[in-house]
Amino acid sequence: MQRQTQQRVAIESAFVAAGRPLGPQEILDAAREQVPSLNLATVYRTLKRMIEDKAIHPVELPGESARYELQSAAEHHHHHFRCGECDAVYDLEGCVEGLHKLLPAGFLMTGHDIVLYGSCAACGTSL
Amino acid sequence: MQRQTQQRVAIESAFVAAGRPLGPQEILDAAREQVPSLNLATVYRTLKRMIEDKAIHPVELPGESARYELQSAAEHHHHHFRCGECDAVYDLEGCVEGLHKLLPAGFLMTGHDIVLYGSCAACGTSL
DNA sequence: TCGTACTTGCAAATGCATTCGCGTTAGCTA
DNA sequence: TAGCTAACGCGAATGCATTTGCAAGTACGA
Incomplete structure (x- = not known):
């Protein structure tokens, strides 16, 4: 065990x-x-x-x-944010609409990933 | 040279x-x-x-x-699609609105990546 | 408390993508 | 066309994240 x-x-x-x-x-x-x-x-x-x-x-x-x-x-659908200052990754709540409109004809979508880049609250505060 | x-x-x-x-x-x-x-x-x-x-x-x-x-x-903003059948990656035209609404308070966004997964037209046809 | 076998720390070994050293090949300019 | 040297092919070497072998340590049921 x-x-x-x-x-x-x-x-x-x-x-x-x-x-x-x-x-x-x-x-x-x-x-x-x-x-x-x-x-x-x-x-x-x-x-x-x-x-x-x-x-x-x-x-x-x-x-x-x-x-x-x-x-x-991970139980609910979510995406991630990566801070370019401290390299930490955070969970993001929610998602976006309209991903299907990016799809070319004949393509089938089964999933997606979204990653946002920038600086997190902790790093932004310390500037 | x-x-x-x-x-x-x-x-x-x-x-x-x-x-x-x-x-x-x-x-x-x-x-x-x-x-x-x-x-x-x-x-x-x-x-x-x-x-x-x-x-x-x-x-x-x-x-x-x-x-x-x-x-x-790469001259114009775009994203990518990855086919799970043939492992090929394709360019996608366009983008989506509303990414800012995913951002927690105090976070600053400078960029983003979107990847769609599924099967491409070539693979879908051959099924 | 005792003993078993699951875990750990350490160092060496993998696996993989990518790079390098070197002798040979082949663009390109005169 | 000749000569210089960038570029090539090949095999060995790197760098890195991750894994493994093994002897020593320790959790936990009896």
Whole structure:
């Protein structure tokens, strides 16, 4: 069976505390505040298992390696915002109309991704 | 100065003939019909120079390695469609309204990307 | 509390896209 | 047409994110 180790608890709480998609290195940095000895390989192993358990799911952005977010956040349709200052990614609520009008004749759409770029509230405030 | 080699001509014409973003391997496959001895390293070298010359520019999609498209295609704002059957990427004309309404308070938007997924006309026809 | 076997940390190994070194080939100018 | 040198093909090397082997550590049921 699966064990409740302190490293796993630290990783899970890092996701809850952040409330936004995190990459392996971000997770490592955050979780090390609970468990300083935490290793990146353990982060990857834990991520892999959490994906299998459907506790998290991957968030891919153009030209970047995968981040992950809690499945609960992914239960409703949403998109992402990437801050060019701090490189953090945030969840966005809602969607837009009219994507179908972009479709050429004969094309069938089954899904879409939208990514907004700019600077987040935290970075904008500190300018 | 720069030389007009047959490999470079083949690569440039592959872009023109395709009329859509191509990845290094796709370019290799296409250009080898003109120059069978063409090597992948040469494709990469040529792409690098074409980017410096602003003849092409990279197209990044979530979770995939870069494709490239002619700068002429990039002169006007547009987005992309990715076919899940043949893995090809196509340019889409136009854009949508209302992206600003997705933005949380305090966030500033400087750009955006939209990717539609589904099956293209070529694949849809052959089903 | 004990023992088992799941987990971890560490370092080495992968996989992959992309780049480089080098001897050879081939544009291009005189 | 000859000569210079940019460009090529090939195979090895990089860089990076991610994975794995293994010995040591530790959660947790009996």
